[in-house]
Amino acid sequence: MIKAKNVVKVFPGYAGVVRAVDGVSTEVARGEVVVIIGPSGSGKSTFLRCINGLETFTEGHIIIDGVDLANKKTNINKVRAEVGMVFQQFNLFPHMTVLENLTLAQRRVRKRSKKEAEDKARMLLRKVGIHEKANEYPSRLSGGQQQRVAIARALAMDPKIMLFDEPTSALDPEMVGEVLDVMKQLAKEGMTMMVVTHEMGFAREVADRVIFMDEGKVVEVGTPEHFFTNPQEERAKLFLKQVL
């Protein structure tokens, strides 16, 4: 489904260039849940953002459903419509109601009718448990509710893959659970997911595979069981010692 081959992302910095993503290769199969963990600045978010073209990468290939993002002729908007993204800062559209947040892209990109888009939106809001807030503006919602709306907004496009970029990092602790529950449910339903997170409990419970990144490189890959109980690399051991 997703195939990354030797992806390199170079940022120009003050002291020469920064290789934020440095030769990452991985494959994600349909229905698989991959969790990427690592210390901050390890390039995990940048790599995730490369997958839906929010960052352009310097070298390598990312192939989604047979479409290569490195190819200049690729219509990135078409790819993005199939790849949902959930951000750390929610990024709901504050000038629109919850319902409008969910219907806008459906109507503009998927060209659905108003009724069709609203039915879909209400169904998804019910699924994430906040259908009673459909006509509220995002500023009236708690962080956890906003993030659930953001997930519903991405799902409204019927994406083939969902990317989560630290979806719980900006939340108050008591709201983390409600968002993780939605994500777990999605995983159970067979959604293909790539999740950058610091929630080790979630990684352990839901992930099919854990990728540990540091300094732009993939350091260790394995099943959660293997990774959390018996990591091979020193860097991974050190990281786990600090976070667990």
Added chain:
Amino acid sequence: MNATDKTWPWKLLLAVILLGAAAGTWGAVQKIDYQWRWNRVPQYFMYLAEEAQKTPFDGTVTSVVANGRDLTVTLTSATAEKAVFTVTADSFKAKAGEALFAGDTVGFAANWRFGPLMVGLWTTLWISAVSSVFGLILGLVTGLARVSKNITIRGLALVYVECIRGTPLLVQIFIAYFFLGTVFNLSRNVCGVGALALFAGAYVAEIVRAGIQSISKGQAEAARSLGMTTFQTMWDIILPQALKRILPPLSGQFISLIKDSSLVSVIAITDLTKSGREIITSTFATFEVWIVVAAMYLLVTSLLSQLVYYIERRFAVSD
């Protein structure tokens, strides 16, 4: 400040200061030799125009009917053509049955007409309105160009903004009229409105650019990640939020534009300011006319800012 603190002593102080300033001005005016003639001003808002009513053909007065303070006079020619005039009673010198020749004055009709102040105000309003619309469109396009990825477009916008902001509006109006107006054979109204629109556009562009850049990058990223195009993202997500944020500085710019429009009087457009100058040449009521002109500008700009406050409150629903 404590919520229970009294505010009335401060309000009183404010009133005392304002009254003091007014009294001081009044006192100072008393010391100079100036004859106030406020009674000369109203006629320049509206006046009763006496217009001669002339018969187009030779004929006789066949009927004279009193109609309040006016007379309705009917003339009939030899070929039974009829013409009806309404004239004031004291201006009708002929009698019923009397013969009048083509071009004779039957009498005078009195009609209310707008005076130079109102005509000037109208000119100021339409010049401001038209140049605001063009300035807004120009500013929006230039503001978008300023944040464009294309270096050529960005460069063009930058040169335009810098040239306009770096030169005085008065000089721009002179260049528009005496140089561009001559070369391209443009009327003075086109030159005046054009110069104002170009001027406003440069400032609006910077306001729009600041507004767009003040919207967090996450908004554009969220829209793009849903598959929306650059244009859809700008139109549906960025601009509506930016517009709400830039409404106060934008309205300030348009209020400035109304005031700046007074400069077009230098190329002989009879706006409110030029009307004022013309009235002074015939009345010598310098103080009164300038005070009235200032009050009329103030009235227009206050109404505009009230309108903007109203719109701001309407926009605040999603806060």
